[in-house]
Amino acid sequence: MMFWYDHNVSGWGWFGMSLGMIVFWGLIITAFVLLFRSLSRPAPGGSPDATHWTPPAQTSPEQLLAERFARGEIDEEEYQRRLRVLHSTGADLTKH
Numbered sequence: 001m002m003f004w005y006d007h008n009v010s011g012w013g014w015f016g017m018s019l020g021m022i023v024f025w026g027l028i029i030t031a032f033v034l035l036f037r038s039l040s041r042p043a044p045g046g047s048p049d050a051t052h053w054t055p056p057a058q059t060s061p062e063q064l065l066a067e068r069f070a071r072g073e074i075d076e077e078e079y080q081r082r083l084r085v086l087h088s089t090g091a092d093l094t095k096h
Contacts, residue, residue: 061086 009017059067062083069079 065074065079065082065086068074069076074082
C-alpha cells in the first residue's frame with residue numbers, strides 16, 4: 001500500500017527532504033544576493049556620482065617617460081632631454 005494510514009518516513013526520506021530544503025533555501029538566498037548586487041552596481045558608462053564609481057587613473061607625462069626609460073625603450077640622454085622639454089613646455093603653458 002502507499003502509506004494510506006501510516007505516513008512514517010524512513011531515514012532516507014528525512015535525508016532527502018532535509019537536503020531538498022537546504023538546496024531550496026540556498027537557491028532563494030543566492031537569487032536575492034545576485035539581485036541585490038546587480039541593482040547596487042552602477043551601469044556601464046554611468047554617472048560619476050554613483051557610489052562605487054572611480055575615475056580612471058591618469059598617468060602623467062613624466063610617469064610615462066619614466067616607464068619608457070625603465071623598460072629600456074629610451075636611453076638616459078633621451079630621457080633627460082624629453083624631461084627638460086616637458087618641464088619647459090609645462091612652464092610655458094601656465095603663463096598663458
